[in-house]
Amino acid sequence: MQEILIVGGGYAGFYAAWGLERRLRPGEAHVTVVDPRPYMTYQPFLPEVAAGSVEARHAAVSHRRHLRRTRFVTGAVTRIDHAQRRVTVAPEDGPAFPLPYDVVVVTAGAVTRKFPVPGLDEQAIGMKHVEEAVAIRDAILTAFDRASVLPPGPERRRLLTVTFVGGGFSGVEGFGETLSLATALLRSYPEIARDELAFHLVEARGRILPEVSDGPGRWVVRHLERRGGRVHLDTQLRSAVDGHLVLSSGEEFDTGLLVWTAGNAANPVVTSHTDLPLTANGFVRVAATLQVEGDDEVVPGAWAAGDDAAVPDLTASRAGATTVPNAQHAVRQGRRLAANLVAVLRGGAPRPYVHHGLGVVATLGLGHGVFQYGRLVITGPLAWLMHRGYHVLAVPTWERKLRVLLVWASAVVGGRDIVSLAALAEPRRAFVSGEAAGRR
Structure with a gap:
């Protein structure tokens, strides 16, 4: 054997x-x-997990459930x-x-590629794992709750500022999806005005989405900015100490959420x-x-x-x-x-790996997307539907496909689920604080 x-x-x-x-x-x-980890992460769903469009567990495929004759060592x-x-x-x-x-x-x-930026390790979160995507979603929802009871001022501005660093697929899709989430939340938070939201995408190169050609890349920048995002090209993050961001362009601002998606190492x-x-x-x-x-x-x-x-x-x-x-x-x-x-x-000969690309497709938020195959470029709702269609077919196992489709179908009727579960990070907090109150 x-x-x-x-x-x-x-x-x-x-x-x-x-x-x-x-x-x-x-x-x-x-x-x-x-x-x-006891599961495979289906990473193309992470931007939608961050936006609340896909249930977190549905982006994870259990090893033990689907690999029945394999031994696992955690x-x-x-x-x-x-x-x-x-x-x-x-x-x-x-x-x-x-x-x-x-x-x-x-x-x-x-692994996520990092640079020696002061404050980065203390302030930033990545977006390679389900836990990170859930934390990003909960951070945005919690920020809205906290900002809604504050008077206008620096702290309110900080809470409503979100920054993504990295203009590849993970960064652009995460940026577009969370921008879509934040815009949709405004209907439930009349205390917050649209112009109070500040979404920044920082990219060191002169363009985003290197997998697509220049034309669609420029279109994505214009599209995100029309929706209220701010795209900083040819710009690097110099410092993130205490959430105060300093960019190579000289611009400075405070951010409540810093997401680092600047490539792999x-x-x-x-x-x-x-x-x-x-x-x-x-x-x-x-x-x-x-x-x-x-x-x-x-x-x-x-x-x-x-x-x-x-x-x-x-x-x-x-x-x-x-x-x-x-x-x-x-x-x-x-x-x-x-x-x-x-x-x-079995004593046979291996075959070489050859794969001709199927094109690239990206979600930019609910109803927004871009697709390119050669010279064919499709943007808008049709590209978004193509993104969803492709990935529901690509996610492994019929069980996961069905669960994702059911969540999408329920969202058509009931809309986004906007409940934050940020308290999961400290599940014993309520128990401990309640116990202490009881002793008093």
């Missing part, structure tokens, strides 16, 4: 395990997934020692321990704690077959895919190009990796 160990249960890891379950014969191999892999065919796992509780394997699949994903487990071959940028070097590639040949028993792997893009015109780190590629690489791994186990 071969022991196949998958490091990371995100897109590529989940689909690799799913594919192996379907393809492996009984008694052919054991599959183990190691991940700190913990973080801190080292991959392929020479010894083992990884080191650090669980939440207890000491780290070694886990042996015959074949390793590295799908640890990427290589996973530290891959960059610093493995003996597998890496690229100069710290990603696992792989052949087009998704086998880890050394200087002269593939490394036996080692595979990688997803955001932590430099996968050759065989559809690109530029020599040496690698696939962009997005869900389209991670899902398909996971599937191809599973098929190739089983083929090699």
Whole structure:
């Protein structure tokens, strides 16, 4: 029995395990997934989770429910020692321990890229996980509640100011969706005027959404600004100390919510704690077959895919190009990796990974979107419907598809749910404070 160990249960890891379950014969191999979280996050839904359009749990796909023949180890892999065919796992509780394997699949994903901006670690929140998206939504709802009882002034302005840093898909979609949420909330908060909302999107480059061409990118900027957003191009965040933002343009303002979505960086487990071959940028070097590639040949028993792997893009015109780190590629690489791994186990030949892009589609808020495929560009409600249609088909398992569709259908009748559950961050607070009051 071969022991196949998958490091990371995100897109590529989940689909690799799913594919192996379907393809492996009984008694052919054991599959183990190691991940700190018990679920795969469907990240394209996170902007809608932040806006209250998708229930948080519906953006998470349970490992144990949908991978019935896979073993799970809850913990973080801190080292991959392929020479010894083992990884080191650090669980939440207890000491780290070694886990042996015959074949390793590295799908640890990427981490949020950060820069040494003063105050960033203390003030900012990312948007790569469900918990972060929920916290963003609750922060906006709570800010409206608090601001509605304050007189006009600096504190009220701060609470009603939201800032996103990073103009890629995560930042633009999160910005557009939360701007849509805040605008819709005004109907329930007559104490707050539209011109009191301040939404800022800060991007270091001269354009947003690098995956689309210049024309649609400029249209998105104009569209967001028509809806009341402020887009700062060619601008960097210099300081965020105590929530007071200083931009490279010289502008300064206080913000109640700072969301950092300024790209991805290589996973530290891959960059610093493995003996597998890496690229100069710290990603696992792989052949087009998704086998880890050394200087002269593939490394036996080692595979990688997803955001932590430099996968050759065989559809690109530029020599040496690698696939962009997005869900389209991670899902398909996971599937191809599973098929190739089983083929090699049975003495067959692996096939190269080739995927021609399906275009790009982004939500910009309820009823707003943009889609591009080659020269075809669609904007507005139709692009928004295409975004929803594509992702409800793409989210894994029929159970999750049905749950998301039911939430969307209920929102058509009942509108957004605008209840903040920010108290979940301190669930014992009411109990403890009530107990203390009782003693008095």
